Amino acid sequence: MNKDIPDIVIGRLPVYLRELNQMANSEGLVTTSSQELGRRLDISSAQIRKDLSHFGEFGKQGTGYHISYLIDQLELILHLTTTWNVAVIGAGYLGHALVNYRGFQRRGFVVKCLFDIDQQKIGTEMGRLVVQHLDELEASIHQNDVQMAILACPPNVAQDVTDRLVEAGVKSLLSYVPGHLNVQDGVQVSYSDPVIQMQRMTYYLEPG
């Protein structure tokens, strides 16, 4: 085991974990193989075995993987044995969708606080949270032991909010805001922009 594992390998582990949970919890399966997992995910079985081999030996030739054991190991590797506290910035339509998304808690994340600057929204309830003013960002992050943040705010304030989050100790950000964010080394930003994903696909389409 080492820390020099390519990030693209790390990026596939949550996908394996999600599928294994589906197999165990929704389908009641007990064992699987790299072939079966690969078939379900359109990834080669060799790739799956190679990815997992970075972290140890999790299966046996012939008998495959015990799903619950592999789930436990992946959760250990990805640091999902404790839950992570999350702040959401922006209580617009997207922020509303995020705080109401039930998939977070089940998979290791708890949205602890939600911020906006719209006086009409502050103090109102949204998905079991009360919308707080952005002025309370730093205090609430410390109070709630928040380690991660999701940006769903307007683009013109995204960098400023990012700087404040990082200054307050947040080390990982998921940004739904279109545009690149500048952060210091050691802080990770993951981006989600539907248009970027769609423009990547139109390259392969016949223009009308």
Next chain:
Amino acid sequence: MNKDIPDIVIGRLPVYLRELNQMANSEGLVTTSSQELGRRLDISSAQIRKDLSHFGEFGKQGTGYHISYLIDQLELILHLTTTWNVAVIGAGYLGHALVNYRGFQRRGFVVKCLFDIDQQKIGTEMGRLVVQHLDELEASIHQNDVQMAILACPPNVAQDVTDRLVEAGVKSLLSYVPGHLNVQDGVQVSYSDPVIQMQRMTYYLEPG
């Protein structure tokens, strides 16, 4: 020019395009360089030059790129000179956020129709669209000349909806549903799952 350009290169072109539009439209810049673009995006200038060189010569040594020319060329390459019609499946919180997102139209996409199966929602207006019953999916896709779809529906119906979309001629899907979707060759699926992105980041965090 050829069609065997790595998909990871294609995936960076929309990011370049977004930044160039920011430079031209919001900052009034006329020219740029691979150094400046790279600095803004945390990508090496050599990478940018190499990516663009797959498609031709867009800049001059010393003088750099004319931003509006490079924007035009990237839009041609990515097939963004016409707009693409999009269907959104699922009128929950996320569907609501998607149909209200103003970033689509400006960047080449028009959400034409929105589907759900909840009788309470069908016929109501959401983001200038009227929610339609999923029964109308195929008819509405043909009528609106829809080429792409965004899935924001519950996981248990996602594969069935995908099959219907593909059967109706949709070639590109952006899925916000957790889980892998099976499609035939020639159909592209792009996934957006916040938990997958966040679990990739917790690997690098110190567990609490």
